[in-house]
Amino acid sequence: MSLSARIPALLRTRTTQLPALARLTTIACSTQNARTPEPVSDASPDPRPHHAVVSIAGQDRTGIVNTFTNAVQHYKANIEESKMAILGGDFAMIVYVSMENPQDAGALEAMLNDKLPGFSITLRTTTAPAEEHPEQPMWTISVEAPDQPGIANAVSQALATHGGHVHEMETETNTAPFAGYALFVLNGRVSMADSELDNISEALTQVEEKFGASITLDQISRK
Amino acid sequence: MSLSARIPALLRTRTTQLPALARLTTIACSTQNARTPEPVSDASPDPRPHHAVVSIAGQDRTGIVNTFTNAVQHYKANIEESKMAILGGDFAMIVYVSMENPQDAGALEAMLNDKLPGFSITLRTTTAPAEEHPEQPMWTISVEAPDQPGIANAVSQALATHGGHVHEMETETNTAPFAGYALFVLNGRVSMADSELDNISEALTQVEEKFGASITLDQISRK
Known part of the structure; x- marks a missing residue:
């Protein structure tokens, strides 16, 4: 992992920091234990052909992203695209997820409502990614x-x-x-x-x- | 306005394009008719002290952003921050708005539901922008x-x-x-x-x- 501090004065005073930095830098290219990536091929069927758009808003605290990604992983879904920000005192996120089974959409929404009480949560099933108006530049x-x-x-x-x-x-x-x-x-x-x-x-x-x-x-x- | 085409072959063949480009470029710095910007001052009270987080999701088509900004302008609200994307076949957006009056939040939500039927819309009142954990880097x-x-x-x-x-x-x-x-x-x-x-x-x-x-x-x- 590459880790750099633009204002490193504090870090330099911590003698335990420099060895850790060196180690992390060398590990950045280490993939020998990595999983084999899923190949992209038009020949094989899409393993997650069902899609949904999820919106989440609620009072911000540490760990909301992780609560969401845990629920997504529980249903073996995948996060295709997401945008998240803290807006005032609130956490807000829109996410595009792909799923194996159509019934996972409702189950995911129910789990999110259970894990994030008091949040405003919407989930809409939608289509696979479209060509972006190929007729227009x-x-x-x-x-x-x-x-x-x-x-x-x-x-x-x-x-x-x-x-x-x-x-x-x-x-x-x-x-x-x-x-x-x-x-x-x-x-x-x-x-x-x-x-x-x-x-x-x-x-x-x-x-x-x-x-x-x-x-x-x-x-x-x-x- | 500055306008550049990375693949300008088509534009070059349109003889009406080049004069327009030249004109646009020179106008880019023209502000003589511009409104005077609102000054930022700690002395004057915040003209829009009420805040809300809005999420919008629904079937994509041209003009949704404009429908939203029209509603915001109707209530003299201001868009402080926003993120929007097309996700699959759906339009999705999260927006942080500031308002003059607290009752504008409910009225804005009602107008959005009226103008965007079939959309998933949530609106939560929230706080003004916070210091971002000033105690932590x-x-x-x-x-x-x-x-x-x-x-x-x-x-x-x-x-x-x-x-x-x-x-x-x-x-x-x-x-x-x-x-x-x-x-x-x-x-x-x-x-x-x-x-x-x-x-x-x-x-x-x-x-x-x-x-x-x-x-x-x-x-x-x-x-």
Whole structure:
């Protein structure tokens, strides 16, 4: 395991630390005892063909992720994708899981409600991962602007009005160290028809002017 | 707005595109018509002191983000932080919003249920952003391993057993182009007591050996 401390002063004073660091670094490439990975092959059937989207929210404490992953492992399910954050005093997570059996979805939801009392938990069965609009190219979008109510709405309106389809998005607000105001930051991926690029660019330029924003679109692929 | 195409062949053939690009680039720094940002000051009261965590999941289509941000703007709320993804055929999002009035939380939830029928929607009131365990240093953690059921559980177990507190986490599984198997990738932030660093390092090293994983801890701050 690679372990580095950007502010290592404290660690350096602990004489037990350095041997441990050296040992961990050398072990990082050791896989002789590792399990053989499951091969990816179109020929073999998907061992976990059933999928669900789970959302979990509740008062934060240490160990919630582990409570969730324990339940997933109990049903031999697999976590395909997840996003988690502490929001205020709450833990919040969305997870995409794959399962062997369709009835595992309800059983997993029941176990989560049992293990996380007081939490808001939803589980929806859904499909396997889809091709991401292969007929439309995918773009990254990044936005920075002084934070103010309406900026996220203005950006999403500019996209949605012209058929821009948001595939992934994260936003946060940070206090800009020297500016004296909070900064809104958005990063995401969006697909759109080539015929709508001019319209979306024009609409986003209007958002820049109105909100003092800086917006970048960057084409990822011709998918 | 800055707009770049990594595969610009198609765009180059459209003669209307280049003037638009030039115009957009120059406008990127234009803020003369922008609203004055709200100043961040400890002296003025928080204009939106009430907070909620919203989760939304439902069948994906174009415009869901915009439906949500419209509802948020209707109640003069602000999106403080959000994470969204398409998971299988479903749209999923967790959002942290701030509001002027406590009764706006219930009204926002009702509007979302009205505007997004068939969706799984939860809303929980929560606290303002907290100091992130200022008594404990924060670390980034990154994990790469051949994907297999149990890897996420093993990592979270190694952290939780020794009091490691996960503050933010994202996982995904990608098909490794040359390896012939799917790759599990985790990135997150975790706080832990200095006294537990050796124990957590040891536990994560065992995960590396068992799963053929590569794990990195990197100290961010002494917060």
